[in-house]
Amino acid sequence: MLATSQPLNERIDGLIAAMSRAQNGERTDDKRNPRVPPWLTRRFFRHIVSQLYHGERASHAVCTRLIREIEDPRAQRFLEKQVADEHRHAALYRDYLDDLGGVSAIDPGLARAQDAIAAWTGTWHGPMVAVITVLETEAVRTLQSASRLFACPRLAAINRGVVRDEARHLAFGRLFLREHVRTIDATERRAIYRWVQDRWRGCNANRRDIIGLYVMVRRPLFAKRWARQNRDLIRLGLIGTDEIARLDP
Numbered sequence: 444m445l446a447t448s449q450p451l452n453e454r455i456d457g458l459i460a461a462m463s464r465a466q467n468g469e470r471t472d473d474k475r476n477p478r479v480p481p482w483l484t485r486r487f488f489r490h491i492v493s494q495l496y497h498g499e500r501a502s503h504a505v506c507t508r509l510i511r512e513i514e515d516p517r518a519q520r521f522l523e524k525q526v527a528d529e530h531r532h533a534a535l536y537r538d539y540l541d542d543l544g545g546v547s548a549i550d551p552g553l554a555r556a557q558d559a560i561a562a563w564t565g566t567w568h569g570p571m572v573a574v575i576t577v578l579e580t581e582a583v584r585t586l587q588s589a590s591r592l593f594a595c596p597r598l599a600a601i602n603r604g605v606v607r608d609e610a611r612h613l614a615f616g617r618l619f620l621r622e623h624v625r626t627i628d629a630t631e632r633r634a635i636y637r638w639v640q641d642r643w644r645g646c647n648a649n650r651r652d653i654i655g656l657y658v659m660v661r662r663p664l665f666a667k668r669w670a671r672q673n674r675d676l677i678r679l680g681l682i683g684t685d686e687i688a689r690l691d692p
């Protein structure tokens with residue numbers, strides 16, 4: 444059983460209560476017609492929105508696994524709520540995509556990240572850092588930085604709800620990791636950092652993928668995005684600035 448401090452337990456209880464209230468007041472009956480941005484084909488737009496759907500499914504899978512691996516009943520309660528959120532997010536995107544012509548295939552970059560997370564054999568901290576860094580923070584930053592792309596009123600309403608819920612998932616993940624990451628040994632901490640960095644790059648690296656192509660076009664933006672992730676990981680206590688300087692490039 445993990446030992447979690449009382450102040451953190453109280454914060455987690457507060458987050459669980461807020462999630463219960465949000466889940467009770469949820470609306471899922473918006474059937475307005477999707478609006479494709481005028482500069483994109485329907486097929487291409489469908490592919491982009493499909494990645495939001497696949498990302499939700501990937502978060503769902505990781506959280507389901509974390510419930511089994513984290514021996515802390517309060518964290519498990521939070522993660523069960525989170526799984527319900529991810530399930531609802533995926534269903535909302537799927538309904539929207541059904542009205543747009545159907546879900547299209549997962550982008551290879553995202554599929555690689557998902558497979559690598561599933562194949563992780565170390566402690567639960569690795570998948571938890573990956574879900575925060577590779578999946579959730581990037582999804583939220585994409586939703587927040589691409590308001591023209593996601594201007595369709597029905598999609599914008601879905602995204603607002605998703606961003607609000609993800610803020611709680613991220614708050615929990617960061618608080619919980621900051622408390623527990625110091626209990627793992629330095630070699631494993633550094634291994635998780637390298638592994639997550641490779642997953643993040645692997646997700647964005649192939650120019651034949653839609654995500655990779657988007658990254659190539661907006662390269663300066665993505666250099667800043669990794670720098671931001673790096674600062675987040677230092678703040679989590681996963682890695683120190685001095686350790687990064689000593690790691691191989």
Ligand SMILES: [Fe+2]
Pocket residue numbers: 499502528529532605609
């Ligand atoms: Fe989600």
Ligand SMILES: [Fe+2]
Pocket residue numbers: 502529579608609612
């Ligand atoms: Fe989430």
